Amino acid sequence: MSIRVVEEKCNGCRLCVRACPFGEISLEGKLAVIGDGCNLCGACVPACKFGAIEMQIERAREIDLSQYSGVWVVAEQKNGRLQSVTHELLGVGKELADRRGVQLSAILIGHGIADAAAELVARGADNVYVVDSPEFEHYQDEPYSRVLSRLINTWKPEIVLAGATATGRSLVPRVAVMVRTGLTADCTGLSIGDDGLLLQTRPAFGGNIMATILTPRHRPQMATVRHKVMRAVPADRSRKGNVISVEVRESDRFCRARILGFVEEEEKTVNIAEADVIVSGGRGLQSPENFALVEELALALGGAIGASRAAVDAGWIPYSHQVGQTGKTVQPKLYVACGISGAIQHLVGMQSSDIIVAINKDPYAPIFQVATYGIVGDLFQVIPTMITKLRQR
Amino acid sequence: MHIIVCIKQVPDTTNVKINPETNTLVREGVECIVNPFDMYAIEEAIRLKERRGGKVTAMTMGPLQAESALREALSLGVDEAILISNKAFAGSDTWATSLTLAKAIQKIGEYDLVICGKQAIDGDTAQVGPGIAVHLNIPQITFVKKIEELTPLPAGSIRAQRMMEEGFQVVESPLPVLLTVVKEINEPRLPSLRGKMRAKSANIPVWGPEELGLDSDQIGLKGSPTYVTKIFVPERKQAGKIFRGEAEEAVNQLLQELRGRKLV
Numbered sequence: 001m002s003i004r005v006v007e008e009k010c011n012g013c014r015l016c017v018r019a020c021p022f023g024e025i026s027l028e029g030k031l032a033v034i035g036d037g038c039n040l041c042g043a044c045v046p047a048c049k050f051g052a053i054e055m056q057i058e059r060a061r062e063i064d065l066s067q068y069s070g071v072w073v074v075a076e077q078k079n080g081r082l083q084s085v086t087h088e089l090l091g092v093g094k095e096l097a098d099r100r101g102v103q104l105s106a107i108l109i110g111h112g113i114a115d116a117a118a119e120l121v122a123r124g125a126d127n128v129y130v131v132d133s134p135e136f137e138h139y140q141d142e143p144y145s146r147v148l149s150r151l152i153n154t155w156k157p158e159i160v161l162a163g164a165t166a167t168g169r170s171l172v173p174r175v176a177v178m179v180r181t182g183l184t185a186d187c188t189g190l191s192i193g194d195d196g197l198l199l200q201t202r203p204a205f206g207g208n209i210m211a212t213i214l215t216p217r218h219r220p221q222m223a224t225v226r227h228k229v230m231r232a233v234p235a236d237r238s239r240k241g242n243v244i245s246v247e248v249r250e251s252d253r254f255c256r257a258r259i260l261g262f263v264e265e266e267e268k269t270v271n272i273a274e275a276d277v278i279v280s281g282g283r284g285l286q287s288p289e290n291f292a293l294v295e296e297l298a299l300a301l302g303g304a305i306g307a308s309r310a311a312v313d314a315g316w317i318p319y320s321h322q323v324g325q326t327g328k329t330v331q332p333k334l335y336v337a338c339g340i341s342g343a344i345q346h347l348v349g350m351q352s353s354d355i356i357v358a359i360n361k362d363p364y365a366p367i368f369q370v371a372t373y374g375i376v377g378d379l380f381q382v383i384p385t386m387i388t389k390l391r392q393r
Numbered sequence: 394m395h396i397i398v399c400i401k402q403v404p405d406t407t408n409v410k411i412n413p414e415t416n417t418l419v420r421e422g423v424e425c426i427v428n429p430f431d432m433y434a435i436e437e438a439i440r441l442k443e444r445r446g447g448k449v450t451a452m453t454m455g456p457l458q459a460e461s462a463l464r465e466a467l468s469l470g471v472d473e474a475i476l477i478s479n480k481a482f483a484g485s486d487t488w489a490t491s492l493t494l495a496k497a498i499q500k501i502g503e504y505d506l507v508i509c510g511k512q513a514i515d516g517d518t519a520q521v522g523p524g525i526a527v528h529l530n531i532p533q534i535t536f537v538k539k540i541e542e543l544t545p546l547p548a549g550s551i552r553a554q555r556m557m558e559e560g561f562q563v564v565e566s567p568l569p570v571l572l573t574v575v576k577e578i579n580e581p582r583l584p585s586l587r588g589k590m591r592a593k594s595a596n597i598p599v600w601g602p603e604e605l606g607l608d609s610d611q612i613g614l615k616g617s618p619t620y621v622t623k624i625f626v627p628e629r630k631q632a633g634k635i636f637r638g639e640a641e642e643a644v645n646q647l648l649q650e651l652r653g654r655k656l657v
Contacts, residue, residue: 002480021624023419036456040484040614041621141523141533166557170535173523177488182618185518203627205406205515210627218618256532257566260552264560271559277656301657319577320559325517334656345406355654356633357647363635372633373647381640389648390657 005032009052019047068219071097074162075108082116085163087232090124099192111137121241123233133248139167142255145174152179157220164224176222182215183222207348228331277303277334283310284339291316293383300390308340324349339379342367394447394545395504396438400431402462403515411626427462430510433574436581438508439470448472467592468584479601484614491524496605505545507571522573532566538577
């Protein structure tokens with residue numbers, strides 16, 4: 001496994017230096033040198049017009065991919081109610097299944113979940129595999145990952161999708177390792193390539209670049225998707241599907257951890273990820289007292305309150321309101337960004353909003369690149385004016 | 394008590410920009426830092442050691458320059474550091490990385506806790522922590538925002554708060570266990586002068602595939618089930634309508650547009 005510069009063919013033209021997205025290639029004299037931090041992305045190989053860069057990929061042992069068929073969605077439920085990220089996964093899952101000419105199945109683990117199973121059929125699942133037992137009432141890492149791994153090894157799906165929620169991000173990485181396969185987290189794009197492989201696209205480097213990832217030689221191809229990235233499928237009660245009850249084995253129940261309780265967040269807030277309108281505040285508000293302007297504007301627009309990382313780190317508002325790469329991804333009809341410069345890590349969390357309004361005194365703030373409408377001005381004048389006018393109607 | 398902390402050296406992606414002409418990452422002036430979430434992991438490990446006694450070992454898998462991240466950990470109060478580095482590890486995805494780190498932890502032997510940061514800010518996957526837990530066959534608690542109680546081995550148990558979307562779970566687990574931590578857990582300290590001097594002279598062993606008993610088809614690009622086929626710079630949307638001038642006028646124009654779209 002290696003990459004090397006073929007000395008005789010390299011003439012120091014620097015095409016590879018320019019092609020490397022990570023800046024790992026430099027010139028020593030007239031010879032290109034690949035640095036220590038090279039992660040073998042391969043961008044330089046086609047960039048060199050002289051064939052002076054060679055990359056060799058040795059293949060590990062092959063598994064029989066033809067045995068794997070079908071698209072699965074791991075449904076997420078809380079207290080017997082499906083989480084809406086599941087409906088979004090069923091939407092993209094259906095597209096993938098149709099393209100592959102295979103069935104779409106949902107895996108439902110919990111207790112008292114018969115209604116949820118019926119809803120999964122209404123949302124597009126051809127089959128629903130139900131694992132219903134008291135021990136599975138609340139999500140726990142070990143039993144859920146054991147059951148899911150066992151089902152994957154038994155029924156051999158070619159693609160498994162799950163929500164990138166707190167649960168999903170604990171469960172799916174465990175399962176991927178147990179089943180010895182590849183997992184791509186937080187995908188923003190999923191499609192089938194010409195060769196039938198799942199193309200998994202996601203942001204990396206804090207959202208500065210996008211990467212398309214394949215799992216060419218292992219199965220299933222696993223991916224997680226954040227809430228509000230894909231569009232949900234509406235329910236169609238006339239749809240028919242198979243609901244299959246899965247027998248629980250003793251080994252599935254193995255669990256070393258214990259849940260002692262759950263403490264709800266003190267503040268009663270709208271879960272911003274579900275809101276149609278979000279008004280967000282950032283560093284431009286300058287103080288926690290001023291942040292009240294954001295709250296008043298949100299109230300006047302009938303929306304929820306969001307925040308950039310700067311506002312959360314400054315302690316003006318709890319983390320549950322944070323929008324961005326390390327916060328929530330939102331997709332409201334209207335997103336108003338107040339005093340937010342628009343660092344890429346924030347944009348990644350809200351740029352799919354239908355209409356984006358930006359208010360900032362800096363005309364060069366990156367937020368204006370994604371805004372549908374912008375006001376360049378002093379937010380301490382603009383926002384109170386907006387609130388007054390909205391209240392007048 | 395022995396705590397192992399897994400850290401990663403990453404470019405400071407919060408400061409990385411794209412050169413619009415060449416469509417590549419501008420790396421000049423972008424520092425290599427210890428992954429921010431790992432700083433909280435290091436801090437938590439040191440605090441636990443200060444309260445209960447014991448030892449903290451930091452390890453990282455990376456190119457040779459990652460040694461500086463380990464020296465930083467040592468300067469904060471970590472007792473020992475191990476660098477896992479070899480050309481054969483290059484191109485590792487999260488599967489290969491978690492296996493490699495797990496093998497290193499197994500080589501170390503006895504431990505009460507493995508602590509990792511929630512995710513690395515370059516890969517952003519949050520997969521390696523849970524992957525290590527599976528390879529080691531130990532339980533995990535992810536997104537820990539507070540450790541309520543800890544009893545070291547041999548009795549061995551922990552009670553922790555696990556952050557979820559609308560609150561937190563209180564979870565109890567036997568030891569050894571792997572934790573991934575979030576920023577709410579603590580405030581990382583700054584290194585002391587004494588710490589920095591200690592770190593400078595510390596001996597950091599380097600382990601490769603041979604020391605870890607790993608075959609070439611389990612590690613690096615060859616051992617990685619996922620494969621990056623394309624990297625590209627995301628398209629920026631077209632700029633929209635900007636209203637300038639007096640607040641009164643600008644707001645009127647904006648509200649008119651929003652009314653037209655039936656949003657107000």
